[in-house]
Amino acid sequence: MARAVSPRRRMIFTVLAWSIAFVIFFPVLWTVLTSFKTEGEAIHLPPKFIFFDWTLENYAVVQERSNYLKFAMNSVFLALGSTFFALVIAIPAAWAMAFAPGKYTKDILMWMLSTKMMPPVGALIPLYLIFRDLGLLDTRGGIIAVLMLLNLPIIIWMLYTYFKEIPGEILEASRMDGASVGKELLYVLAPMAVPGIASTVLLNIILAWNEAFWTLSLTTKDAAPLTQFIASYSSPEGLFWAKLSAASTMAIAPILVLGWFAQKQLVRGLTFGAVK
Amino acid sequence: MGTITLRNVRKAFGDAIIIPGADLEIGHGEFVVFVGPSGCGKSTLLRLIAGLEDLTAGEIFIDGQNVSDVPPSKRGLSMVFQSYALYPHMSVRNNIAFGLKMAGMPKDEIEAKVMKAAATLNLTEYLDRKPRQLSGGQRQRVAIGRAIVRQPKGFLFDEPLSNLDAALRVNMRVEIMQLHQDLGATMIYVTHDQVEAMTMADRIVVLNRGVIEQVGSPLELYHRPDSVFVAGFIGSPRMNLMTGVVAAKHKAQTIGVRPEHMAIIPSGGDVDGTILLTEHLGSDSFLHVDGGEAGRLTVRASGDFAGKPGDKVSLKFEPDRIHKFDGSGRAVR
Numbered sequence: 001m002a003r004a005v006s007p008r009r010r011m012i013f014t015v016l017a018w019s020i021a022f023v024i025f026f027p028v029l030w031t032v033l034t035s036f037k038t039e040g041e042a043i044h045l046p047p048k049f050i051f052f053d054w055t056l057e058n059y060a061v062v063q064e065r066s067n068y069l070k071f072a073m074n075s076v077f078l079a080l081g082s083t084f085f086a087l088v089i090a091i092p093a094a095w096a097m098a099f100a101p102g103k104y105t106k107d108i109l110m111w112m113l114s115t116k117m118m119p120p121v122g123a124l125i126p127l128y129l130i131f132r133d134l135g136l137l138d139t140r141g142g143i144i145a146v147l148m149l150l151n152l153p154i155i156i157w158m159l160y161t162y163f164k165e166i167p168g169e170i171l172e173a174s175r176m177d178g179a180s181v182g183k184e185l186l187y188v189l190a191p192m193a194v195p196g197i198a199s200t201v202l203l204n205i206i207l208a209w210n211e212a213f214w215t216l217s218l219t220t221k222d223a224a225p226l227t228q229f230i231a232s233y234s235s236p237e238g239l240f241w242a243k244l245s246a247a248s249t250m251a252i253a254p255i256l257v258l259g260w261f262a263q264k265q266l267v268r269g270l271t272f273g274a275v276k
Numbered sequence: 277m278g279t280i281t282l283r284n285v286r287k288a289f290g291d292a293i294i295i296p297g298a299d300l301e302i303g304h305g306e307f308v309v310f311v312g313p314s315g316c317g318k319s320t321l322l323r324l325i326a327g328l329e330d331l332t333a334g335e336i337f338i339d340g341q342n343v344s345d346v347p348p349s350k351r352g353l354s355m356v357f358q359s360y361a362l363y364p365h366m367s368v369r370n371n372i373a374f375g376l377k378m379a380g381m382p383k384d385e386i387e388a389k390v391m392k393a394a395a396t397l398n399l400t401e402y403l404d405r406k407p408r409q410l411s412g413g414q415r416q417r418v419a420i421g422r423a424i425v426r427q428p429k430g431f432l433f434d435e436p437l438s439n440l441d442a443a444l445r446v447n448m449r450v451e452i453m454q455l456h457q458d459l460g461a462t463m464i465y466v467t468h469d470q471v472e473a474m475t476m477a478d479r480i481v482v483l484n485r486g487v488i489e490q491v492g493s494p495l496e497l498y499h500r501p502d503s504v505f506v507a508g509f510i511g512s513p514r515m516n517l518m519t520g521v522v523a524a525k526h527k528a529q530t531i532g533v534r535p536e537h538m539a540i541i542p543s544g545g546d547v548d549g550t551i552l553l554t555e556h557l558g559s560d561s562f563l564h565v566d567g568g569e570a571g572r573l574t575v576r577a578s579g580d581f582a583g584k585p586g587d588k589v590s591l592k593f594e595p596d597r598i599h600k601f602d603g604s605g606r607a608v609r
Contacts, residue, residue: 167359167361169357169358169359169361170361170362170363170364172326172328172348172355172357172361173355173357173361173362173363173422174363174374175327175328175347175348175349176326176328176348176349176353176354176355177349177354177374177375177378177422177426178349178350178375178378178379178426179349179374179378180349180378183378187374188363191365192364192365
């Protein structure tokens, strides 16, 4: 139902919305700005907003001191790897739950979600010991497994709600039309599910990219992603705000760009099923 | 050919028994309508025939071949769904062609068949549109087109018209009947609308709580209902069902008289009553009469009937049109 909104009200709400968005975005903006300052200006009081001597020195130092590309490649590996394996498990699981639900399907879904409510630190010690004994510490394979398991509940939930929206009758119609299970999947299910799978993939890549607790705890060098890269700049030798900011900016830039281009897809994926 | 036989077909979901056991023979080229109130199992029975539900027990034969364990894709039947169930990502052309592609038919042959079906259903100019760009009636035509191109052994319709508005429904009803005449194929049609059942069917199967109450031609059911349920379900307006003293006079637990089988006379009828309401349809008038112990009755009168609410009337039943039923609801003849 359309509601009449007076121009004044509309303006107030617009200003309010932009203000809130700005407040939320401010830390990111401040990080980016700081990365272009000298260390002295970075801690200068009162803080300088945009009128300072812009410099790229921090980026040069950061690039010199640590191998950004290696961390970034690890991040890409972990994000894509964990997403791929999660999908391999989650798609059949979500199909089964959406189209052939059993007596306990709802309970299983709730149980899976409940694992997300446990503080991860509760599992740190046992997992660390298991990783140590199996020689998985600081290996890409080990971290991919952890990240995959970590995000699996959310992926299954997202796909489940998405698949639920596909009317079963359409699948039945294809069966009546003589389609085998394989052809039904290929010609009817997959094309209808692609947008849902795409937004799930995007969200999972972002979640895996940003995951810090496990990647910081279980990696040191070989499998270390960009979270380690940032952390290495908050060093005991004292804080180097400008360099830390430069490292952070380099770490979040790829995912920010991806998120920007995929925002339509993401919003659609996250709100799917909200309105019937 | 297209004969369909059900033998002791049973369906249960866990403890809930939907169909306790159904037997039915459907001949080649017959138009059979399953009718009953919602939840009576008519759609389930259709889906069992389609193969979309597994049988709990019993057997289904198509052209004499036992298909109880054959998947829907191999049964050679077409189905039109209530929601149309078109493939949203395909054009009308591809929707209609899908079944033929699945069968591995050569491209030019598919094209010819699709064009022919589209011409039959007035869809030619919409072939390149997506389902979302079509109106409800057009979508229903595409769903029917998808069913007819494959030249199946039989057609299954699951309440295909219930999403259409009243005027369109009457048109599509005629079109489906025309299609049946042209194709001469076996059709099973599920509806809860007894008017659709009466007008379309060669034979009607009346279902109540999963049990087949009666099978017969529309007029057989109308004139000789086997049970109180069928008597009350078939016919519009409903048959007047009376119990108590009025029924006891005819040595029955329940008697039924249709609105058109009662005459309005000045006095001395079977039931005396007062007019509560009159509905004027032009050709006929329907009177709602408070018949005292007989309950509320509907009576058909001529279109120019002059009675008003509050008038006293006496109703005379046509003696050979009184349906009698025993305590278990079965007809006594």
